[in-house]
Amino acid sequence: MLRHIDNPAQRVRVFGRGEMLASGYSPTGLTTAVRRGAVLRPRGGAYLHPDTAQDVVDAVRVGGRLACVSELARLGVYVRDHSALHVHLHRSASRLRDLPRDARRHWRPLHRCPHPADATVDVFDAVIQAIGCQDPDDAVATIDSALHLGLLREDELDELFRHLDAGKRQLRNLVDGRSEAGTETLVRLMLRAFKVTVELQVVFVGVGRVDLVVDGWLVIECDSRAHHSDWESQRRDRRRDQALAALGYCVYRPIAEDILYRPERVVAALRGLLRRPRRRPNR
Structure with missing residues (x-):
């Protein structure tokens, strides 16, 4: 059976075909499970739990990871607008033709190296991306929210702001994780x-x-x-x-x-x- 791994406290894992077969599925049984919706197959050789959030499924479908405000919204962090799909893609990604028209692509190397099977970027990287995609006040609100929820630690802030452009570093003095919303x-x-x-x-x-x-x-x-x-x-x-x-x-x-x-x-x-x-x- 496919374990439920779409836990908001964790990143979501993508299972390969070999793992699915090793877990007890036969090739025919796996095909049947996909057809019935018991397992999701967003692209060839990539499988997800059926309860996986649609944004994650869409990101995996195009060969990327859910990122930026899309990933933070999934985790319950405040962001102003997550109507567009934000996806982190490797520079060599070849499935760009499948991206939705309103998707936002993120190319910069990640600071927290994800596991190859991860379907999302780390919260640390998602916050950095969201700061660049939002107005300053909303960026501060996003950081406060991530701190309050325990998804970002106070001792990570100095490192986080070192990775930002100089113009964004002044926001450091405005952050206060006591804000509950x-x-x-x-x-x-x-x-x-x-x-x-x-x-x-x-x-x-x-x-x-x-x-x-x-x-x-x-x-x-x-x-x-x-x-x-x-x-x-x-x-x-x-x-x-x-x-x-x-x-x-x-x-x-x-x-x-x-x-x-x-x-x-x-x-x-x-x-x-x-x-x-x-x-x-x-x-």
Whole structure:
């Protein structure tokens, strides 16, 4: 039987025909398994578990590895847009005619040498590629997300930034893996323009942890539809806001849609709130 190897904590393995036969398949049985969808064969001599993500299958089909924002999105890391397929290809790759029209090709040598059977690049290389493919703020949010998820280590950051172009190295000082979502990072970066103090993941007794505290009095919670869509979640959030108000804090909840696609509205709201300094409540 083909082991399930499409684990988000791991890269996906491609099995060769010899391995499949050695695992117990007969040539006829393997052909039947492919026909029934019990085994995927994206290209001749390459086999994958049937639950393998479609982006991985497409990358293997063209003789490459899933890379950049495509691989990070598969792992749950924040990226702004992964609608195009990002594939790392060896310079001698011969199946370029099979690439989807909107695919993004990556040719540069990898810094973490993958196993020959790996269908994806290492997270370290995927992050480097994603920094080059995204705007600076989104690149920082991607790094923060990879750190928060434990897919990238703090002690790897110096090496990672050494591999970047000089213009990207200044982003190192903006990275903070305490951010639990890409939207939190983006709002934190917006706040740089206001020259305020920002605390991350602050815990209030009787309330719990909040995303950001600005200048000691403004609490910012970055809401997403996925975690705040049902009424019970909204009731819980409003009661938290009420408890914070009783302590003297003002709460602002920008929604992810505005943070990502209408940031000027969020900036305008922050400008209005921060126009006049307020007294810090006793925490």
